[in-house]
Amino acid sequence: MLLATTGDEVLEPGENLAPGKIYDANNTLLESSMLQAGLTVIRAGIVKDEPGALSKLLRSHAAHVDLIVTSGGVSNGAYEPVRQTMVDHDVEFSHVAIQPGGPQGVGTFDGIPILAFPGNPVSCLISFEMFLRPLLSEMFAAPTPRLSLHAPLSHPLTSPTKKHQVRRGVLLPNGTVRLEGGEGSHLLGALARANVLVHIPEGISELAEGSKVEVWAV
Ligand SMILES: Nc1nc2c(c(=O)[nH]1)N[C@H]1C(S)=C(S)[C@@H](COP(=O)(O)OP(=O)(O)OC[C@H]3O[C@@H](n4cnc5c(N)ncnc54)[C@H](O)[C@@H]3O)O[C@H]1N2
Numbered sequence: 001m002l003l004a005t006t007g008d009e010v011l012e013p014g015e016n017l018a019p020g021k022i023y024d025a026n027n028t029l030l031e032s033s034m035l036q037a038g039l040t041v042i043r044a045g046i047v048k049d050e051p052g053a054l055s056k057l058l059r060s061h062a063a064h065v066d067l068i069v070t071s072g073g074v075s076n077g078a079y080e081p082v083r084q085t086m087v088d089h090d091v092e093f094s095h096v097a098i099q100p101g102g103p104q105g106v107g108t109f110d111g112i113p114i115l116a117f118p119g120n121p122v123s124c125l126i127s128f129e130m131f132l133r134p135l136l137s138e139m140f141a142a143p144t145p146r147l148s149l150h151a152p153l154s155h156p157l158t159s160p161t162k163k164h165q166v167r168r169g170v171l172l173p174n175g176t177v178r179l180e181g182g183e184g185s186h187l188l189g190a191l192a193r194a195n196v197l198v199h200i201p202e203g204i205s206e207l208a209e210g211s212k213v214e215v216w217a218v
């Protein structure tokens with residue numbers, strides 16, 4: 001696996017955190033998830049928002065990898081490095097009806113399969129759990145799929161009707177599930193406190209306390 005993230009504002013953990021900069025969360029999140037899933041990972045680092053930089057980095061590792069995963073630079077901003085780099089490649093960008101993790105890219109870069117996940121940290125982890133991890137389970141039986149349970153909600157919730165929402169939650173000792181943090185796809189603290197992903201399928205706009213939801217133990 002080759003892992004890369006993008007953004008002039010993103011710094012390696014430990015660097016001097018100047019105003020307007022943030023530490024890279026995505027490479028660490030994805031690398032640890034991938035290692036746990038039994039993959040061998042090359043962490044290529046952070047690509048600056050410059051034309052040509054991403055292609056150069058990916059090509060420098062391409063001979064040694066079976067799959068490329070990037071995070072960030074895929075939505076509709078003025079400059080989206082991943083999207084723009086892939087213009088010359090067979091990569092399709094679209095919006096999946098899921099929250100978080102909507103903007104996605106899939107295709108090949110110089111013949112190597114590539115998945116381009118969105119940049120918000122929770123979005124890229126949910127993308128891995130929803131789109132890549134199940135595939136690995138099916139293809140290589142490693143790791144085993146996430147344990148799926150049905151548990152009653154400890155409180156009511158609302159969800160966007162036209163999207164499959166994946167919220168972070170805590171399965172409590174009394175067997176109920178409580179949402180942890182809000183919908184925001186930047187809420188890493190809440191993700192760290194969660195022990196389940198809570199699935200609210202498309203078509204549902206609200207659920208009452210006690211409604212059963214599918215949760216994946218993570
Ligand atoms: N016009 C539209 N704008 C946006 C849409 C849309 O549909 N139309 N979707 C929004 C959603 S939802 C998401 S998710 C983001 C995805 O955008 P990108 O993949 O282009 O992500 P970036 O802009 O590069 O980053 C988003 C956010 O995350 C921070 N980030 C990026 N990389 C890292 C990293 N490695 N570690 C920590 N944080 C990271 C970045 O600084 C931004 O704050 O698009 C929305 N906009």
Ligand code: MOO
Binds near residue numbers: 101
């Ligand atoms: O759908 Mo975006 O992936 O929520 O932050």
